[in-house]
Amino acid sequence: MNTTTDTTFESLTFDALGTTVLIEACADIAGAEREVRAVLLAIDAACSRFREDSELMVVNRSGGRPVVLSALAARAVRVALDAAARTGGAVDPTVGAAVRTLGYDITFEQLPSERPPVVRFVDTAGWRTVRLDTDGTVRVPDGVVLDLGATAKALAADLAAERAAVTTGHGVLVSIGGDIAVAGEPPRDGWSVGIADSHRTAFADVDETVTLWRGGLATSSTTVRRWRAGDTTLHHIVDPATGRPARGWRTVTAVAGTCVDANVLATWGVIHGPGGAARAGCPYRAVTDAGAVVRGNGWPEQS
Amino acid sequence: MADHRTRTRDRRLRRVNQITAAGLIGGAALTGVWSVAAARSYSGASDPAPEEPAAVVPETTAATPAPTTTEATTSTTPPAPATTAPRTVAGPRAATSPSVTPKATPTTQPPTTRPQVTAPTRRRKHGAVSGGS
Numbered sequence: 429m430n431t432t433t434d435t436t437f438e439s440l441t442f443d444a445l446g447t448t449v450l451i452e453a454c455a456d457i458a459g460a461e462r463e464v465r466a467v468l469l470a471i472d473a474a475c476s477r478f479r480e481d482s483e484l485m486v487v488n489r490s491g492g493r494p495v496v497l498s499a500l501a502a503r504a505v506r507v508a509l510d511a512a513a514r515t516g517g518a519v520d521p522t523v524g525a526a527v528r529t530l531g532y533d534i535t536f537e538q539l540p541s542e543r544p545p546v547v548r549f550v551d552t553a554g555w556r557t558v559r560l561d562t563d564g565t566v567r568v569p570d571g572v573v574l575d576l577g578a579t580a581k582a583l584a585a586d587l588a589a590e591r592a593a594v595t596t597g598h599g600v601l602v603s604i605g606g607d608i609a610v611a612g613e614p615p616r617d618g619w620s621v622g623i624a625d626s627h628r629t630a631f632a633d634v635d636e637t638v639t640l641w642r643g644g645l646a647t648s649s650t651t652v653r654r655w656r657a658g659d660t661t662l663h664h665i666v667d668p669a670t671g672r673p674a675r676g677w678r679t680v681t682a683v684a685g686t687c688v689d690a691n692v693l694a695t696w697g698v699i700h701g702p703g704g705a706a707r708a709g710c711p712y713r714a715v716t717d718a719g720a721v722v723r724g725n726g727w728p729e730q731s
Numbered sequence: 732m733a734d735h736r737t738r739t740r741d742r743r744l745r746r747v748n749q750i751t752a753a754g755l756i757g758g759a760a761l762t763g764v765w766s767v768a769a770a771r772s773y774s775g776a777s778d779p780a781p782e783e784p785a786a787v788v789p790e791t792t793a794a795t796p797a798p799t800t801t802e803a804t805t806s807t808t809p810p811a812p813a814t815t816a817p818r819t820v821a822g823p824r825a826a827t828s829p830s831v832t833p834k835a836t837p838t839t840q841p842p843t844t845r846p847q848v849t850a851p852t853r854r855r856k857h858g859a860v861s862g863g864s
Contacts, residue, residue, distance in 0.1 A: 439857065447864045483821035495821050581864070605864025620851060620858035627862040634860055637851045645848065649863025681861060683848045711848050728850035 447605030474501035502564035512555035524573030582691035644687030
C-alpha cells in the first residue's frame with residue numbers, strides 16, 4: 429500500500445478486484461479506506477468471475493435454475509441489465525461466454541501472453557434472456573455466462589465513494605482501475621484526473637488532465653488486457669453483435685452523474701463510437717485506433 | 732253462455748294489459764336509473780371511493796418505476812417460494828441484509844452550478860489516472 433500527502437488531500441493505493449484502487453480523501457483517509465475496503469469485499473463476494481464461491485459463479489453454474497441473490501448482487505445484475513437496455517444491447521453482461529471463448533477464462537494476471545488460436549467466435553445470448561425478479565431471483569439460461577466486470581467495478585466505486593464521504597464527512601475520490609467516483613465536498617481546486625490509455629500510467633505522463641467536481645468519470649480502452657491468440661491480438665472489450673473484440677475506437681472517456689453511467693458510456697464508445705455519450709449530453713473524449721482525438725459536450729479543450 | 736265466455740276473456744285481457752303496463756313502467760324506470768348511473772360513471776362523477784390511508788410506499792420507491800430500482804426496498808422481503816423449479820440461494824448473505832446497503836440518492840453533493848468537469852485549475856504532481864483497466 430502506498431500513501432501520499434498533497435496540500436489538500438491524502439491518498440493511498442492498493443490492489444483489489446484484479447486492479448489498482450486509489451483513494452483520495454480531504455481528511456480521515458483511514459476512515460475512508462475502511463469503508464472502501466468493506467464495499468470492495470462485498471462486491472468481490474457478489475460479482476467476481478474468478479471466485480468459485482461468488483454469487484455470480486453460482487448463477488453461472490445454475491444450469492437455468494432460479495437463484496436468489498443478495499440485495500447487492502441483485503443490484504449489480506440490475507445495473508448490468510439496465511446498461512444493456514440503455515445501449516441497445518451494446519454493453520451486454522451475457523458476453524461472458526464470448527470472452528471465455530477468446531481465451532480470457534482465468535484472471536488476467538494468470539493469463540499467458542500467448543493463447544491458442546481462436547477457432548470459433550460465440551454468439552451472445554443477449555441480455556433479454558436473463559430474468560431478474562424484484563425479489564432478487566435471477567434466472568440465466570443454461571450455457572449463458574454473465575460477466576459483470578465493467579459495471580460492477582463502477583458500481584463499487586460509486587458505493588464506496590458515497591459511503592466513505594458520508595461516514596467520514598469529508599470529500600472522497602475512489603478510483604477502481606480508473607473508474608472514478610467522487611462524493612462529498614471536493615478540495616478547493618477540485619479533483620485532478622489524468623486521462624491515459626492505461627490507468628497504470630504515471631500521473632506525470634498522462635495525455636490530458638481535467639478537474640472533476642462531482643459524479644463519475646470512466647475510461648475504457650482496448651490497449652489493456654490484451655493477449656495473443658495465434659497470430660491475432662485480442663482484448664477484453666467484446667462487441668456482443670459479433671462475439672469479437674471491438675475495433676475502431678481505442679480509448680473512450682466519459683463523465684456522468686455516476687461512475688456507472690460514465691463507465692457504460694465509455695464502454696459503449698469503444699464498441700460503437702462516442703455517439704451514445706454525445707446524445708446523452710455527457711462530456712467525452714474518444715481516441716480512434718489511428719490516434720485521432722475527438723472531444724465533445726463540454727470536455728475541456730487542452731491548452 | 733257465449734256472453735259469459737266473452738266477459739271472462741275481456742277480464743283476462745284487461746289483466747294482461749295491467750301487467751304489461753306495470754312491466755313497461757318498471758322497465759322504463761330501471762332504464763332511467765341505469766342510464767344515469769352509467770353517465771356518471773363515464774364522466775368520472777361516480778360516488779367517491781372511501782379515502783385511502785396515507786401512502787406507506789417509501790419515497791425512493793414511489794419516485795422510481797418498478798422494477799428497475801426496487802432492489803433496495805426488496806432486500807428485506809423474504810423471497811417467494813419456488814413455483815416451477817427449485818431455487819438456489821447464492822450464498823449465506825442472500826438471506827441477510829447486505830453489508831453494503833445501496834443508497835438511493837447521494838446526500839453529500841453540494842448544490843452547484845459549476846460544470847462537472849473543467850480544465851485543470853492548477854498543475855498538481857499527484858492525482859488519479861483514468862485509463863483502461
